[in-house]
Amino acid sequence: MIETHLRRVAIVGAGGAGKTVLARQLSALLDLPVTHLDALRYTPDWTLVPDDDFEAAQRRAVAGAAWVIDGNSLATLHIRAAAADTIIVLDPHPLVCLLGILRRRLRYRGGQHPDGVFDKITAGFLWYVLTYRARHLPRVMQRISKHRADTTVVHLRSRRAARRYLADVRRHSSGGTRFTSSARGNGLPGDPATGTRSRFRRHRS
Numbered sequence: 001m002i003e004t005h006l007r008r009v010a011i012v013g014a015g016g017a018g019k020t021v022l023a024r025q026l027s028a029l030l031d032l033p034v035t036h037l038d039a040l041r042y043t044p045d046w047t048l049v050p051d052d053d054f055e056a057a058q059r060r061a062v063a064g065a066a067w068v069i070d071g072n073s074l075a076t077l078h079i080r081a082a083a084a085d086t087i088i089v090l091d092p093h094p095l096v097c098l099l100g101i102l103r104r105r106l107r108y109r110g111g112q113h114p115d116g117v118f119d120k121i122t123a124g125f126l127w128y129v130l131t132y133r134a135r136h137l138p139r140v141m142q143r144i145s146k147h148r149a150d151t152t153v154v155h156l157r158s159r160r161a162a163r164r165y166l167a168d169v170r171r172h173s174s175g176g177t178r179f180t181s182s183a184r185g186n187g188l189p190g191d192p193a194t195g196t197r198s199r200f201r202r203h204r205s
Contacts, residue, residue: 005152006030006169008062010080011070012140013090014132015125016100018162022090023070029170030068035061037071046120055079074139081147089144089155090162091137094130101129 009026011019020036027034040057041049049057055076061069062083069080081087092100101121128136144153156162 005085007066008083008085009068009088010084011088012072014097015129016097017090017092018100019070019090022162023068025166027068030173032066032068034068037073077143081144084151086152087144091133091155091157092159094133097129
């Protein structure tokens with residue numbers, strides 16, 4: 001049997017960073033149920049769900065033994081951070097995020113995606129994406145630091161790093177390995193160029 005600490009995973013990052021894509025990939029790879037915060041935050045007609053209902057829905061989602069949740073609500077990050085064993089911070093360059101938003105718009109033509117994610121582009125949203133790394137990410141990291149010292153934080157600063165991280169998880173999980181990681185700075189577990197590190201412990205089935 002494969003054992004892994006990647007059982008309760010919260011993914012955060014700017015719009016267009018690739019949160020939903022990575023959440024779906026980890027969900028399929030590790031057989032974890034996935035929740036997209038947009039699907040909890042908005043009704044089908046783009047109406048905000050009341051804050052109390054939104055928080056309650058998140059608490060129900062994190063009460064499970066295993067899950068992946070992607071989304072960026074800073075006000076409720078403490079709910080996910082307190083319950084997660086792993087928090088993945090997707091932090092590609094802002095222009096890369098804008099390109100991701102453009103590709104998403106061309107693919108889905110706006111509105112609600114089949115997975116519940118909403119695609120609504122406004123000037124304010126674009127400014128938020130452009131300034132996320134400088135203005136918003138420090139607050140995200142500060143909130144994360146206040147919760148559970150044993151939570152693994154994986155900070156991925158490029159699409160390439162995200163792909164390599166996913167490949168790393170796939171390789172070690174399929175090999176019957178207990179996967180734990182400790183990643184900081186620019187990189188992904190085990191990348192000597194970034195000064196990050198990983199621990200892989202072989203367990204018998």
